[in-house]
Amino acid sequence: MEGFSRRKMLIMGGGALGALSVATPAQASDSDPRWLWDPEADPVVASILDRGQVPEVNRLLRTWTRNDQPLPAGLPADLRAFIEDARRLPSWANQSTLDRAADFVETKGTYLILLYGLGGGMLSCAIPNEARAVYYSKGGADLKDRAAKTGKLGYDIQERNAFQPDGHVLVTAVKTRLVHAAVRHLLPQSPYWKQGIPISQNDMLVTWHTLPTYVMRKLTEWRVRVTPAESAAFLHVWQVTAHMLGIRDEFIPATWDAANAQSKQVLDPAMGRTREGVDLADKILDISAKGITPGGSTRPLLNALARYVVGDRAADMAAIPREVVWEPLIRTGVPAWIALRENLTPLPLVPKIAWTLDEAIRKYILFYLSGGERISIEIPDANRPS
Numbered sequence: 085m086e087g088f089s090r091r092k093m094l095i096m097g098g099g100a101l102g103a104l105s106v107a108t109p110a111q112a113s114d115s116d117p118r119w120l121w122d123p124e125a126d127p128v129v130a131s132i133l134d135r136g137q138v139p140e141v142n143r144l145l146r147t148w149t150r151n152d153q154p155l156p157a158g159l160p161a162d163l164r165a166f167i168e169d170a171r172r173l174p175s176w177a178n179q180s181t182l183d184r185a186a187d188f189v190e191t192k193g194t195y196l197i198l199l200y201g202l203g204g205g206m207l208s209c210a211i212p213n214e215a216r217a218v219y220y221s222k223g224g225a226d227l228k229d230r231a232a233k234t235g236k237l238g239y240d241i242q243e244r245n246a247f248q249p250d251g252h253v254l255v256t257a258v259k260t261r262l263v264h265a266a267v268r269h270l271l272p273q274s275p276y277w278k279q280g281i282p283i284s285q286n287d288m289l290v291t292w293h294t295l296p297t298y299v300m301r302k303l304t305e306w307r308v309r310v311t312p313a314e315s316a317a318f319l320h321v322w323q324v325t326a327h328m329l330g331i332r333d334e335f336i337p338a339t340w341d342a343a344n345a346q347s348k349q350v351l352d353p354a355m356g357r358t359r360e361g362v363d364l365a366d367k368i369l370d371i372s373a374k375g376i377t378p379g380g381s382t383r384p385l386l387n388a389l390a391r392y393v394v395g396d397r398a399a400d401m402a403a404i405p406r407e408v409v410w411e412p413l414i415r416t417g418v419p420a421w422i423a424l425r426e427n428l429t430p431l432p433l434v435p436k437i438a439w440t441l442d443e444a445i446r447k448y449i450l451f452y453l454s455g456g457e458r459i460s461i462e463i464p465d466a467n468r469p470s
Contacts, residue, residue, distance in 0.1 A: 115334070117284060117285035117286040117289060117332075117335050117350075118284055118285075118286040119284065120284060120285040120286075120332070121268055121281060121283065121284055121285065122261065122264065122265055122268070122330040124166060124169070124170070124330070125166060125170070125261050125262060125264070125265040125330060126265045126268055126269070128162050128163055128166045128265070129163075129262055129265035129266050129269060129463065130265070130269040131160075131162060132160055132162075132163055132463075133266060133269055133270070133463075133465060135160075137160055138266075138463050138464075138465040139465065140158075141159065141160070141163065141463060142460075142462040142463055144156040144158055144159055145159075145259065145460075145462070145463075146460045146462075148255060149252060149255055150249070150250060150251070150252060150255065151171075151247070151248065151249050151250070151251045151252065151253070151254040151255060152249035152250065153255070155167060155168065167258055170258045170261060170328070170330075171254050171255070171258050173247065173254070173324065173328075174324065174327045174333065176333075177247075177320075177324045177327075178320060179247065181316065181317050181320045182246070182247040182317070182320060182321060182324065183247075183248075184313060184314075184317040185246075185314075185317035185318055185320065185321045186243075186244040186245075186246070187314065187317075188310070188314040188317055188318050189242045189244070190244070192303070192308065192310070192314075193242065194425070195299075195302075195303060195306075195308060195422075196238075196242060196299065198389075198393060199298065199299045199302055199303075199393060200238045200295060200299065201235065201238070201372075202372070202386070202389065202390055202393055203294075203298060203299070203302065203390075203393040203394055204294045204295050204298065204299075205231070205234075205368050206365060206368075206390050206393070206394045206398060206399070206402050206404065207294040207298065207355075207394055207398055208291065208294060208364075209361040209362070209364045209365035209368070209401075209402040210355050210356070210357070210361055210365075210394075210398040210401035210402045211290060211291075211294070211351075211354050211355055211356075211361070212354070212355075212356045212357075212358045212360075212361065213279060213282065213287050213290070213354065214287065214290065214291060215358050215360045215361030215364055216277070216279065216358060216360050216361075217267060217271060217279075217282045217283060217287075218230070218360075218364060219360035219361075219363070219364060219468070220271060220274050220276045220277050220360075220467060220468050221267050221270070221271055221464065221467055221468060222270075222464035222465075222466055222467060222468055223464070223468075224364075224468045225468045225469055227364065227367050227368060227371060228371050231368065231371065232459050233459060233461050235459075236256055236459045236461065237253070237256050237257065237260055238295075240252045240253040240256045241253050241321060241325060246321075247321075247324070253325070253328075254328060256461060257325060257328035257329050258328065259461040259462075260329060260461060261328070261329055261330045262463050263461060263462075263463055263464065264283045264288075264329075264330065266463045266464050266465070267282060267283060267464065268281055268282055268283055270464065270465075270466065270467050271467060273467065274467040274468070275470075276468075276470075277467075285331060285332060285335060286350060288326075288329065288330070288331050289331065289335060289346065289350050289351075290350050290351050290354045292322070292326055292331065293343070293346070293347040293350065293351040294351065295322065296318065296319065296321075296322035296343070297337075297340075297343045297344060297346075297347045297351075298347075299318075300315065300318065300319075300340060300343075301344070302393065306418075306419070306422050307422070307426075308422060308426060309426050315340065319337075319339075319340060319343070323336050323337075323338075355397075355398065355401060356401060357400070357401040357402075357403070361401065361402055362402060362403040365402035365403065365404060366403070369383060369386050369387065369390065369404070370383065372386055373386050384405075384407045384409070384410050385407075385410050385414075387404050387405045387406075387407045387410070388407040388410035388411045388413070388414045389410075389414055389418075390402075390404050391404055391406075391407075391411060391414075392411070392414045392415060392418060
């Protein structure tokens with residue numbers, strides 16, 4: 085199709101997903117995300133796994149942390165070539181729009197912490213494919229460590245300099261892409277995994293919609309003040325992040341209308357209850373509660389808050405307990421808190437103060453989850469130990 089670029093397909097808003105309703109594995113074309121994975125990353129990572137090079141690769145990549153930093157010497161040639169290509173921003177990325185998103189983060193950081201962490205975390209437990217992939221992969225054996233590494237991506241996206249040379253999100257996204265490729269290679273070897281090759285393009289889209297699409301929907305529902313420029317910048321950040329994580333450009337929604345339509349098509353039917361998801365949700369809430377109070381006495385409050393942010397449907401799928409005392413208080417208290425915060429935001433210095441507090445909260449969460457150690461996203465070399 086001469087002249088029909090990947091960018092033009094992106095502008096169409098992910099129309100290729102219409103194939104989902106009719107294609108089967110035998111009929112699937114190159115436009116059906118259910119049967120597409122990451123053809124650039126997957127063979128490279130499978131090769132270094134088969135060659136037994138993962139420990140040395142992880143050791144070397146621990147020193148690679150900044151967007152502009154040269155790759156360490158000694159990496160396998162095929163991996164180096166992949167990373168050098170994968171770390172580049174797409175040609176359609178707009179740096180000024182990415183920078184503008186920093187203002188959005190500055191004023192809305194607390195909401196983002198709550199919705200990314202608690203909201204997105206609980207939604208992931210209500211998605212069978214994702215919950216099982218987490219549970220049976222190596223990260224499922226140490227949820228606190230995995231939460232720290234997942235949180236690092238969210239944290240790096242929210243840095244004011246996220247996509248600048250001295251930022252970190254491009255490195256974190258590429259390392260996450262390598263982890264996904266390793267899980268695709270390893271998980272089908274697990275006797276507990278019955279779902280074929282995990283983390284397809286469709287699975288990645290499902291997860292993507294539990295982050296920006298879900299967040300913007302909740303901000304709208306909560307009547308949080310978001311300007312058109314902030315909304316566009318926030319979407320662009322996540323469009324670029326999707327590309328950096330290996331999602332094909334033609335599947336990335338170009339507008340919020342396209343994102344909401346795609347979310348209904350891929351996320352809504354992907355949700356359900358599983359034993360693995362219930363177990364993960366329980367452990368994540370326990371870890372979070374103990375991060376607030378040493379004995380975890382805030383768990384009932386977190387249960388109620390989690391139900392509030394994700395809604396009863398997803399909460400029931402994750403088996404989040406009902407809290408008859410806390411739920412009415414949360415239902416009245418959170419809207420009052422939002423109204424107060426929104427009314428204060430236009431006042432001088434309030435955004436700066438709020439951002440400083442939000443930054444302190446983010447750093448505390450990551451410090452607690454990582455046990456005070458530097459967080460290093462590393463390629464797994466095994467599945468969850470049985």
